[in-house]
Amino acid sequence: MSVERIEKSPIESELAISIPKSEYEPKLKSEMRKYQQKAHMKGFRKGKVPMSVIKKMYGKAMLAEVVNEMVQKQLGGYLQEEKLEVLGQPIPSKDQENYDFEDLQDFEFKFDVGVAPHFEVKGIEEDTQYNQYLVKVTDEMIDDELLGLRKKSGKEIEVDSDFEEADRFTFAARELEDEHGDLKKKGFETTFSTLLSSIEDESLQEKIKSIGKGEKIRFNIFTLEGDRSEDYVRKYLLNISEEEEELEVGEWYEAQVQQVNRIAPADLDEAFFEQAFQEKVKTESEARDLIKKNIEAYYQGQTDALMFKDFQDKLLELNKLTLPDEFLQRWLLVTNEELDEAQLETTYQGFSQNLTWTLIERAIQDKFDLKVEREEVRAVLKAQLLQYMGNYGLPENMMDEYVDKMMANQEQVEKAYQEKMTDKVFEAIRDQVTLENQYMDVDDFREKIESVQKQVSAKEKEEEE
Numbered sequence: 001m002s003v004e005r006i007e008k009s010p011i012e013s014e015l016a017i018s019i020p021k022s023e024y025e026p027k028l029k030s031e032m033r034k035y036q037q038k039a040h041m042k043g044f045r046k047g048k049v050p051m052s053v054i055k056k057m058y059g060k061a062m063l064a065e066v067v068n069e070m071v072q073k074q075l076g077g078y079l080q081e082e083k084l085e086v087l088g089q090p091i092p093s094k095d096q097e098n099y100d101f102e103d104l105q106d107f108e109f110k111f112d113v114g115v116a117p118h119f120e121v122k123g124i125e126e127d128t129q130y131n132q133y134l135v136k137v138t139d140e141m142i143d144d145e146l147l148g149l150r151k152k153s154g155k156e157i158e159v160d161s162d163f164e165e166a167d168r169f170t171f172a173a174r175e176l177e178d179e180h181g182d183l184k185k186k187g188f189e190t191t192f193s194t195l196l197s198s199i200e201d202e203s204l205q206e207k208i209k210s211i212g213k214g215e216k217i218r219f220n221i222f223t224l225e226g227d228r229s230e231d232y233v234r235k236y237l238l239n240i241s242e243e244e245e246e247l248e249v250g251e252w253y254e255a256q257v258q259q260v261n262r263i264a265p266a267d268l269d270e271a272f273f274e275q276a277f278q279e280k281v282k283t284e285s286e287a288r289d290l291i292k293k294n295i296e297a298y299y300q301g302q303t304d305a306l307m308f309k310d311f312q313d314k315l316l317e318l319n320k321l322t323l324p325d326e327f328l329q330r331w332l333l334v335t336n337e338e339l340d341e342a343q344l345e346t347t348y349q350g351f352s353q354n355l356t357w358t359l360i361e362r363a364i365q366d367k368f369d370l371k372v373e374r375e376e377v378r379a380v381l382k383a384q385l386l387q388y389m390g391n392y393g394l395p396e397n398m399m400d401e402y403v404d405k406m407m408a409n410q411e412q413v414e415k416a417y418q419e420k421m422t423d424k425v426f427e428a429i430r431d432q433v434t435l436e437n438q439y440m441d442v443d444d445f446r447e448k449i450e451s452v453q454k455q456v457s458a459k460e461k462e463e464e465e
Contacts, residue, residue, distance in 0.1 A: 174187055
């Protein structure tokens, strides 16, 4: 047996594998004898079926199987030995002869192979500049976060004036004949509570703010909280039980303010700091510093995602790789039965870009000798498990058992490996290039994130179509 490589170009080769009769015939005879010993056929005792009958009935299929096995072994061994970075998989050449496997003869099988191009990655030089987006954490953002924490630890109090959007109003409401009518005789009555901020009509909000305890106001209860469903209003505002589902009630009500409650923020004292920060801070200044760090950490993942997309866009722009397009398109058609010629152009556009990025990533991995160790894969899976479990803590031994099961799942391991390797590629680029800090207000940053997400969605939709 031999393999001859015919290099059509630096990125395409043809492999011709010769399988002479003298090399596969002994294997074929051996397989036939094994089959003869096991064969159970009407008219013959077990193991006594004549070889001529075996050859006539099964010789063609057995020959094809033996030869194909030798071809695949020879092909795989050659690719491994030559360390060819193959794109896709080898596919039969267009001029490959079709064998019927009727007769024993010398065989030759030709395969087309796409090979990854050799290149030096451009765009990761030390003097290459990229934007590093940083969200400006303002005093107002820290104030809002601190106030939220204080309210979580605060106490509910009753207030009579200077109402705020977060106040909870309790109304005693009575059904009206209509919007401008009198109270309905024997009309429906209900008592319910709602946050002032839940009332959608701003003018109605202002009216409620201006009245006091004991005063009355009219509204349509079904539109009071905006787009609440009829079922929600009947259950939570009108307090109508399921047993009374046939009960008919009107829309307009006159409501008297019975009580207004507010969560009074906790004092900035030792008890609050201990409850809110678990003894990590002792003073307001320390609390504000920690809140700032937490806000920065919250946005760090998003800013890193933006930076990674900038890396990806620029590297794809600077590294226009020459791919074996015709081969890859044939390979896609061969390996995807549902794909037709009409869909190929659109499909290949996205495929070739993804393949280019994969090759760029591999080149960066080689350049910086990036590796992912088994324990790093375990750490990724453990982090995923912790995120999934949320607040439901597991003993360490049980956690390890779950991770062991995840490590036995090859698909999960490969995804975790790729996630960690992508992180390492990102870190390698970031550490190598020059970063230009770009400070942004949180609103501008959110707009940029939204814009990028729309671009990505539009591109994905285009590829699907």
